[in-house]
Amino acid sequence: MSQNSLFSAADLQKSFYSGTEKIQVLKGLEFSINTGEMMAIVGASGSGKTTLLQILGTLDSPDSGTIMFKDLELTAMSDNELSDFRNKSVGFIFQFHHLLPEFSALENVMMPGLIAGRTRQEMEAPAKELLHQVELGHRTSHRVSQLSGGEQQRTALARALIMKPSLLLADEPTGNLDGRSGSMVFSLIRELCRDLKLATIMVTHNSELAARMDVSRTLQDGVFL
Ligand SMILES: Nc1ncnc2c1ncn2[C@@H]1O[C@H](COP(=O)(O)OP(=O)(O)OP(=O)(O)O)[C@@H](O)[C@H]1O
Numbered sequence: 001m002s003q004n005s006l007f008s009a010a011d012l013q014k015s016f017y018s019g020t021e022k023i024q025v026l027k028g029l030e031f032s033i034n035t036g037e038m039m040a041i042v043g044a045s046g047s048g049k050t051t052l053l054q055i056l057g058t059l060d061s062p063d064s065g066t067i068m069f070k071d072l073e074l075t076a077m078s079d080n081e082l083s084d085f086r087n088k089s090v091g092f093i094f095q096f097h098h099l100l101p102e103f104s105a106l107e108n109v110m111m112p113g114l115i116a117g118r119t120r121q122e123m124e125a126p127a128k129e130l131l132h133q134v135e136l137g138h139r140t141s142h143r144v145s146q147l148s149g150g151e152q153q154r155t156a157l158a159r160a161l162i163m164k165p166s167l168l169l170a171d172e173p174t175g176n177l178d179g180r181s182g183s184m185v186f187s188l189i190r191e192l193c194r195d196l197k198l199a200t201i202m203v204t205h206n207s208e209l210a211a212r213m214d215v216s217r218t219l220q221d222g223v224f225l
């Protein structure tokens with residue numbers, strides 16, 4: 001494990017049980033990523049990419065192994081400490097946006113701040129600024145259900161960035177979009193991550209997108225090749 005990396009994991013193991021059958025998904029996986037770096041994760045369907053991302057985002061826990069964020073060992077933290085870590089330091093984007101369809105784009109982007117106890121007044125200006133950055137300045141009051149798929153994913157990107165995370169975890173964020181919208185969402189993620197000096201880990205099935213990131217790792221047989 002690199003001493004200076006922002007985020008790293010060592011010897012991650014994870015298995016699931018399907019009835020009595022044990023499925024060993026991660027088998028001692030390790031990696032590290034630095035601030036401002038963008039890493040692609042590719043691999044066959046069922047190879048464990050989503051499982052890994054959920055574990056790295058502390059939404060699920062590994063059977064064993066260590067995950068470090070700066071000098072904090074996430075794998076040794078309590079549930080309360082982990083939810084604080086997730087709220088402050090991690091942004092998530094998924095294949096399906098998980099926005100609240102009946103709320104406006106602006107309300108959705110402000111939501112993580114409101115949940116963390118900030119006021120609408122505090123959140124409104126930064127949320128508008130982010131919507132502007134994802135080229136949705138003209139759509140702030142649209143309900144999410146009235147936005148196109150690409151616009152919804154750009155709203156989800158703005159929401160993922162509103163708490164100024166250090167780490168962005170993205171699970172096939174362009175997987176559900178056509179080539180053009182997908183390319184725009186990807187370019188925005190790349191630009192914003194560079195500008196904001198985020199470490200980004202993105203699962204993708206698209207080898208062209210993977211080639212445009214700083215590093216591309218293939219998950220196979222429970223480890224990175
Ligand atoms: N909660 C669970 N219970 C049992 N098995 C699970 C569970 N979650 C995942 N698995 C199994 O773990 C393996 C890895 O699943 P995962 O969703 O991580 O794959 P993936 O690489 O993201 O695939 P895809 O590219 O299709 O999204 C699969 O065999 C899956 O069936």
Ligand SMILES: [Mg+2]
Nearest residue numbers: 049050051171
């Ligand atoms: Mg998956």
